[in-house]
Amino acid sequence: AAEAKDPVVFAAASLKNALDAINAQWKAETAKQATVSYAASSALAKQIESGAPADIFISADLDWMDYLAKKDLIKPDSRVTLLGNRIVLIAPKDSPVKIDIGPGFDLAKALGDGRLAMGDTSAVPAGKYGKAALEKLGAWAGVEKKIAQAESVRAALLLVSRGEAPLGIVYATDAAADPQVKIVGTFPENSHPPILYPIALTKDSSHPDATAFLAYLQSGKARPLFEKEGFTVLSKPVTQ
Amino acid sequence: MSWLELSPAEWTAVHLSLKVSFWAMLASLPFGIIVALLLARGRFWGHSLLNGIVHLPLVLPPVVTGFLLLILFGRRGPIGAFLDQYFGIVFSFRWTGAALACAVMAFPLMVRSIRLSIEAVDTRLEVAAGTLGANPVWVFVTVTLPLILPGIIAGMVIAFAKAMGEFGATITFVSNIPGETQTLSAAIYTFTQVPGGDAGAMRLTIVAVVIAMAALLLSEVLARGVARRIAAA
Amino acid sequence: MSWLELSPAEWTAVHLSLKVSFWAMLASLPFGIIVALLLARGRFWGHSLLNGIVHLPLVLPPVVTGFLLLILFGRRGPIGAFLDQYFGIVFSFRWTGAALACAVMAFPLMVRSIRLSIEAVDTRLEVAAGTLGANPVWVFVTVTLPLILPGIIAGMVIAFAKAMGEFGATITFVSNIPGETQTLSAAIYTFTQVPGGDAGAMRLTIVAVVIAMAALLLSEVLARGVARRIAAA
Amino acid sequence: MSIDIDVTHRFGAFRLAARFTGGAGVTALFGRSGSGKTSLINIIGGLLRPDRGRVVIDGVTLVDTDRGIFVPKHRRRLGYVFQEARLFPHMSVRRNLLYGRGFVPAGERVAVEPIVAMLGIGHLLERRPAGLSGGEKQRVAIGRALLASPRLLLMDEPLAALDESRKGEILPYIERLRDEMRLPIVYVSHSVAEVARLATTLVVLNAGEVAAAGPAAEVMQRLDLSPLTGPEGTGAVIDGTVAAQDERYGLTLVATPAGELRIPSVAKPVGAPVRLHIRARDVMLADRRPEGLSALNIIAGVIAEIGSPVGAAVEIRLDCQGVPLVARLTRLSLDRLGLAPGRTVFAVVKAVSFLPEEPGKREGSAADAAD
Amino acid sequence: MSIDIDVTHRFGAFRLAARFTGGAGVTALFGRSGSGKTSLINIIGGLLRPDRGRVVIDGVTLVDTDRGIFVPKHRRRLGYVFQEARLFPHMSVRRNLLYGRGFVPAGERVAVEPIVAMLGIGHLLERRPAGLSGGEKQRVAIGRALLASPRLLLMDEPLAALDESRKGEILPYIERLRDEMRLPIVYVSHSVAEVARLATTLVVLNAGEVAAAGPAAEVMQRLDLSPLTGPEGTGAVIDGTVAAQDERYGLTLVATPAGELRIPSVAKPVGAPVRLHIRARDVMLADRRPEGLSALNIIAGVIAEIGSPVGAAVEIRLDCQGVPLVARLTRLSLDRLGLAPGRTVFAVVKAVSFLPEEPGKREGSAADAAD
């Protein structure tokens, strides 16, 4: 059924807004559309491993793409690093807190006895990046015991916007969309591994339109829609 | 209230959820009855083991159940490959797979309901049917089954309700493919994962609640009707 | 079999899971009994509505339940703020919150079990106790409660098992803080989210299965004992 | 002691409208299935709230719908023994027995041992109800009700679920409650034999209404009630006293105003009151004093009333020195003997036809067992 | 028709070891509670697999543990009527009735209407069992068993759950099965009255063993069984034929070898067989032919046997022209009349004491209702 009509894209859940918009625009232009399945990158990768009918995989981090690459389940020459993102420190919008993020900054003091909301530091990409940044900046040891690890970035965002946690670390893309929070500061790009969203065709992809959609995602027409959601578009524009 | 209006894609998810839940409920029913019968009446060695296995989906995180399903029933999994080759039944990334996941997750609840009603049946009526010439299968069909109908209805409704809410195992097993495996719950989940998705999540949640409430109400009405029909003689 | 050995952090998760599930089960028990009583015996206007609300956690995706808990019971939520201010009860980021989430998710299952056993009680015994001078509360404590004990045990065990498996609502509500709110299920989930985490997930899954099986077995033994004690006179 | 009832209650098409008074001893509610006996006793016990009316026990108003009074059942201090013993299955016999005792003010509690001994259940105390026989269960249920120190005992066909020999086991205990403990009892039954044996006051219910009420002996001999009481029903109840014991032949001589009667021996001392129930079907009439007959009891009397025939049979009421006696004969015999009111006849009653014939015997043995 | 049973079975301390044969008509299993009646009938019906033994019905071996034969209950073609009617609550009366009929080969099916008419349940067909009275339920249960065309009907205390008047309603139907449908029946009861009225063959069970077995009339007069049958138990069963109907007095004249007896009218044609049950307690003896007595039946006989005394009473067996009769007297009367074996005496029996006295009447009205 699924492989009959449209190319199938397996995409990390955090891409939903941008991809839905791009997909709609592609349809308007070409009368073709992609079917997008949003879930956790981990689940998507394992599904592809067990023969899911996906043509394109967009992971929220490099690990799960590497996982598939190692198992020879993607077409290596189609792999492109499509997007970049930033992580930011946020607080509820009425919070008076002011911090300059930099080496040795005292996050623990700013937290007080509150907790720092972030994605699961071993499972959720944003959590992993946040942990790396804090370590790099020497703030990890002070807050390690005060982390609230959320199941997703969105859950971490909610914890801050509901005032459960005084501070949180989320993607810039998420922070921008929630009026209940304000961005206290952005982590320096060099404080953590680059936040990258790789994209590739799967090994079994045979849908004639898959390559076209892959190209469209990298095209100038898609770029503003990604940027509108706060992503940085890293791949060079492909002309169709 | 225009934010309450569903997009076509959301209508698809609603429709799919109903289909998936309905078939999950219906297809697991015979197995539910058989297992409930075994647990209620059977005296065999692996009784406790069977009881344990039936309850597993309740105990395990849904994601784990989903992964186990993927490993077993996926296209490359031992059972999945077998069913595909010999019967042409494919679960992976089909709505049928979503139904399987929901059925598995709802199974312990269905079995519990039916088992309790079987344990309440007056076995003397079954004996009486036997003396009238009915063989055990016919006794079951004409006496036991009608008498446990309230329990079966309750089991079906709770399974249906659970299936409407299930997404952890489903999304892990068959992904979240709109029109194929994206149920209402998965759609709600997707909304919760992106900025600004709250309104959408809320809208779909209301739809889910309305459907489930309707099912519960219906089951109460049905159960009351059946109970009246079979009031103790 | 050294991969079966648990790290200290995992032991903590196991211990925490047991604690959370135990308290979730125990703390929801009085409410479970009261709601089951209302549903089994009560004849009031909002009967179906109450029944529907009790079943909500079953119907909704756990993440949605988690969000709703956060909104209601969070530090700034109406109920959470009230409890904090007047009773000093705080749920957010505490194991108590995990227990609340598990209790809410397991509640419909517990209520079902108890409700069925209440419906099976011979009310004539309660009337007899009344004629002997016992007021309704005492009748309940000395007659009804012992008679529904098997149903209560079954309800507690299924609630415990469900609590062991719950993580969607828990992690959303109180996050995943090792030693405070990271239960076995959450730990398993975390393992499934990282490449190469399968062995760890498998190991913890086995632990979860063993615990739940033990609880089920124990409940069967208990229920059988109780049933023998109260065999119909 | 007084029981004063005047209630109406409606269940769909069935309408209960009962008014009667009772006193000490056993007030029996007698009637066919569906006549409203259980409804009435449930109203007394507080299990059923009547649509209208009053229930006054010993001057205490338990129900008065006009004044809005309805004392809940647990505050009525009435013992209730049900048809099915309703023992608490999760408690030992001992805990069942003591259940109601805790609710009684300390000063009014009755002692446990005498009641356990009287009911002969001492050896059952540690058992569970599930293992008891029907008769044992019912004895425990009676003990449980008694230990709640009731002002009045309500019994709804307490023997109906038991077979004949178990019934015989229980009846003497109920007589002891009446005679030794002097506990007022409201007793529901549709068995004439039980009612004849136990009732002080008899209330006959028919389709929800009181068809007759009054002292048991008076009501039982009323010939117009036989359609209600059934062919086994009519008979006479004669109260007498033990005049002598005939050890040799195992007989007891009972003195009644109509003369001495011989019945199978009753284990009571000389002078003790005895109630005899003589069923109409067991009485033969003769126009002269019969000779050479095995029947031991021959009583002279005057025909007071001849009832209307039912089938082949007709009932005749005699007056034997003020003691009533009822005989059932065929119409043929009536004509052959030319019987008419005012004629003197001789009633012939076999000694072995006295009810109870076995309970007397059993009473002794049961009492032995209880010691 | 033949029933041939020889089985042993053990339940804990209880051991059933029964061997007897039965034939056409009603084979009654009689005994106290716990004597093994239900166990035995369950073995015949295939509800219980005996430890050892054989059950052969009409030459067909249903159970033979030695040869490993055990025909499952649904292949035995035996109707079973239980104490509690066990009607299917989810089916109408009609569907209950027809339940077993579908399993009967088309050629062997019995017609529905006659059975419905005979049981008088035509007006109940569309009702649900829950709304029926106890007597109605039991009639439907009998109809259901009959419509399964059984070779043999098993009835386990089918009347025990009913009150007296309901029992009277059902008994005539069972007699019709025996007499009109000529259906062999195994009937369990602990009521002497039922057994006396119905049994062709009587099997008395005591503590799991057969204490006596044989033609009902013979077994019932055995004086040594009275400890088992109870004081109401012994009596004589006399088979006679209708000699004449006395319309005027509502009596039926029954011819027996011992002479003509008058009983309340029975709705049977002249020449039809009638069974009379004369209970020992209802028989008086006289040393000369009594005069001027209301009792209609006076039978001369010779004392054949004097039983051992029980309490005040003693039972005496008479031989009246080959017809046995049993009387219960006090020992005092025995001595006073100087009775001894060989003496000729006159037995006096009131017409109204014949059992059944009401069912005869009811039978007519029930039959009317069924039309």
Ligand SMILES: Nc1ncnc2c1ncn2[C@@H]1O[C@H](COP(=O)(O)OP(=O)(O)OP(=O)(O)O)[C@@H](O)[C@H]1O
């Ligand atoms: N709860 C009830 N609802 C409706 N009708 C009732 C109810 N209880 C009793 N009745 C009806 O009231 C009438 C009297 O019933 P009740 O039980 O008082 O009779 P009873 O004399 O005790 O009969 P039995 O000898 O069979 O016990 C019956 O017609 C019965 O159907």
Ligand SMILES: Nc1ncnc2c1ncn2[C@@H]1O[C@H](COP(=O)(O)OP(=O)(O)OP(=O)(O)O)[C@@H](O)[C@H]1O
């Ligand atoms: N399933 C069983 N398990 C153990 N003991 C049993 C079982 N069924 C019957 N018994 C015992 O066997 C004995 C005979 O029981 P049975 O029911 O055959 O007696 P019965 O003559 O039918 O008695 P009743 O007149 O009370 O029906 C009793 O002592 C009973 O306790």
Ligand code: MOO
């Ligand atoms: O078992 Mo769940 O946590 O309701 O999908």
Ligand SMILES: [Mg+2]
């Ligand atoms: Mg009643």
Ligand SMILES: [Mg+2]
């Ligand atoms: Mg029996």
